[in-house]
């Protein structure tokens with residue numbers, strides 16, 4: 001079966017976005033069981049734990065699911081760079097009553113080790129974000145029995161993924177919550193709206209396209225399919241779901257968000273990501289280009305974000321959310337997926353009636 005046929009065989013062409021820090025196995029299983037496709041964010045899964053995590057999903061659903069890795073580069077910062085970055089963060093740690101952290105031994109799990117473990121674990125779908133695999137790495141995943149999906153913010157990135165042999169493209173528009181996938185150009189050149197991105201990737205690349213960014217309900221699902229997407233990937237729409245693990249402080253901030261509340265910021269992680277604007281985002285705005293690259297800054301702010309969460313203080317947390325977050329609502333993830341698909345079908349029927357008028 002081709003990847004296009006696999007997507008076509010899904011009762012509901014809605015993929016739940018992998019969301020590191022906001023969703024894990026329960027949401028993945030719930031969405032796959034409901035007829036969509038759940039995706040597990042495995043960025044925080046140690047290589048040695050990967051087989052058990054994937055086997056557990058396989059045991060809990062016969063339906064297809066995906067596992068996602070963030071492709072963190074193996075950066076080795078100079079001590080002076082770490083000192084400067086920690087000095088910038090020191091007032092924030094002090095405000096939380098914490099000492100500035102020591103230099104960490106490690107900034108993220110080793111991507112090559114995670115990839116090797118994931119390839120051995122052979123999930124039905126493996127997706128990748130922040131960089132691109134080599135053709136040999138894609139071949140190894142195929143040999144193991146996994147479809148490969150590459151995340152792209154631009155048409156050039158979609159073409160690059162097609163060239164290394166990916167089976168599908170996740171086209172992530174600038175509306176998207178969380179980290180953005182850009183890896184060929186800077187954030188400015190990679191900030192393309194979902195409408196424009198999906199239609200131009202569809203035209204440029206002969207692979208299934210999964211539309212992501214700003215899709216929050218059945219209207220968005222129908223619109224993305226009309227633009228030529230084979231399926232959609234929704235993240236922010238699940239942030240208030242029963243299975244979400246982002247916790248009460250983040251969820252309260254989402255529920256209380258004012259209009260147009262999100263910004264792209266590099267300050268938390270060293271890579272542009274979209275979330276609610278808070279004091280950290282505002283006050284670090286002019287410094288954000290100076291902070292060390294992902295995953296270094298991400299690791300250096302980790303204890304700050306965790307302590308703020310513990311203290312119930314949303315002003316120093318990374319409150320990832322997409323531009324359309326005001327449309328998010330509560331519910332069981334499986335029920336949400338079914339409801340959005342029913343809405344999409346109604347929207348399509350209403351459109352068919354409207355466009356049939358002469």
Ligand SMILES: Cc1cc2nc3c(=O)[nH]c(=O)nc-3n(C[C@H](O)[C@H](O)[C@H](O)COP(=O)(O)O)c2cc1C
Pocket residue numbers: 017018019020021022041042043068069070128129151172175176177178179212213214215233234235236237320321322323324
């Ligand atoms: C809290 C959060 C965490 C995310 N974590 C990941 C991740 O681990 N891997 C990934 O490829 N994308 C991640 N994303 C991006 C999503 O895959 C997707 O592109 C995005 O949610 C789509 O836009 P939307 O939020 O408007 O639905 C994350 C998004 C959010 C909101």
